[in-house]
Amino acid sequence: MNLPARxxxxxxxxxxxxxxxxxxxxxxxxxxxxxxxLGLGWLKEYYxxxxxxxxxxxxLHRSYFARCGTLCRRLTETSRPLxxxxxxxxxxxxxxxxxxxxxxxxxxxxxxxxxxxxxRVAALLPEGQGPLFLSEFTRIxxxxxxxxxxxx
Amino acid sequence: xxxxxxxxxxxxxxxxxxxxPEGFRREVWARIAQRASPVSVWDRLTWWILQPQYGVWxxxxxxxxxxxxxxLRPPAPVLSPRDAYVxxxxxxxxxxxxxxxx
Numbered sequence: 250m251n252l253p254a255r256x257x258x259x260x261x262x263x264x265x266x267x268x269x270x271x272x273x274x275x276x277x278x279x280x281x282x283x284x285x286x287l288g289l290g291w292l293k294e295y296y297x298x299x300x301x302x303x304x305x306x307x308x309l310h311r312s313y314f315a316r317c318g319t320l321c322r323r324l325t326e327t328s329r330p331l332x333x334x335x336x337x338x339x340x341x342x343x344x345x346x347x348x349x350x351x352x353x354x355x356x357x358x359x360x361x362x363x364x365x366x367x368x369r370v371a372a373l374l375p376e377g378q379g380p381l382f383l384s385e386f387t388r389i390x391x392x393x394x395x396x397x398x399x400x401x
Numbered sequence: 402x403x404x405x406x407x408x409x410x411x412x413x414x415x416x417x418x419x420x421x422p423e424g425f426r427r428e429v430w431a432r433i434a435q436r437a438s439p440v441s442v443w444d445r446l447t448w449w450i451l452q453p454q455y456g457v458w459x460x461x462x463x464x465x466x467x468x469x470x471x472x473l474r475p476p477a478p479v480l481s482p483r484d485a486y487v488x489x490x491x492x493x494x495x496x497x498x499x500x501x502x503x
Contacts, residue, residue, distance in 0.1 A: 263463055270467020277468075278475035287478075288486030295483070314489070359492035366490065386490070393493035 285314060292370075296378050306373050313366045317359070324355045363390065 282290070289310060293303045327348050367386050371379035450459060480488065488494055 262460075266460055266463040267467040267470075270464040270469075271471040272467075273464075274468040274471020275474065275476055276471075278472045280475070280478050284480060284485040285489045287480070287482050288489045291482030291486050310489075317492070356492070363490060363492050386487075389487055390491060390493065393491055397493050 285310070296374050296382065298374070302373055302375070306370060309366070309369055309373070313362070316362060320355055320359050320362070324352065324359070327352045327355060 280287075289303075289307055292298070292306065298306060331345060331348055331352070364387075367383055371383040373379075374382055449455070
C-alpha cells in the first residue's frame with residue numbers, strides 16, 4: 250500500500266474509532282431518569298416540598314399512574330378496532346357504536362380522575378401553593394384539550 | 402597494418418583496485434549523518450506510535466478520547482422536568498402518556 254492510501258486508511262480508522270467512542274460516552278452520560286420521576290423531582294423542587302410531604306405526594310402519584318395506566322391501555326384497546334374503516338360503507342355496526350361509547354366513557358373517567366388527582370395534590374402542597382398549582386395545571390390541560398379538539 | 406589504439410596502453414596500465422583504506426566506510430557514514438537533517442521529536446514520536454505492536458493501544462487511546470469527549474457533551478434532555486410532569490399527568494397525550502408508564 251502506498252503512503253497516501255495508508256494515510257487515508259489511518260485517518261478513516263481513527264475517525265471511526267473516535268466516533269464510536271463519542272457515541273459510547275454520550276450514551277453513558279445520557280440522563281436515565283424515567284419521565285415520571287423527572288416530573289416528580291421537578292414538583293418537589295418547584296414547590297419546595299419537604300421530605301414527608303413529598304413522600305405523600307409521590308405515593309399519590311404512584312397510585313394515579315397505576316390507575317391511569319390501566320385506563321390508558323383499555324382506551325388503546327378500544328380505539329384499535331375503530332381505526333379500521335367500517336365493513337359496510339357509511340354505516341357503523343352496533344359493535345362499533347358500543348366501542349365508541351366505551352371510548353367516550355373511558356375518556357370522561359380519565360379526565361375525572363385527573364381532576365381529582367390535581368385536587369388531592371393541591372391539598373398536600375404548602376399553604377398558598379395549592380390554588381396556584383390547581384389553576385396552572387387546569388389551564389394547561391384545558392389548552393391541551395382545545396388543541397386536540399376534545400369536547401368537555 | 403592498422404594504427405595501434407591509444408586506449409590499449411591505458412588498459413595495460415590498469416590494475417584491480419586494492420581494498421579501501423581503513424575507516425573509509427565509517428567516514429562516509431559520518432559525512433552522510435552530518436549532512437542529514439536532524440530527526441525532530443514529532444518524527445520520533447510518530448515512528449514510535451506507528452509501530453505495529455502499539456496498534457491496539459493506539460486504537461484504545463482513540464476510543465477512550467472519543468468516550469471522554471462524549472461524556473463531556475451529553476445529549477440534551479428530550480423533555481424539560483416541567484414538561485415531563487405535565488406529560489405524566491395529562492390524559493390528552495395518550496401515546497406519549499403511555500410511554501411514561503412503560
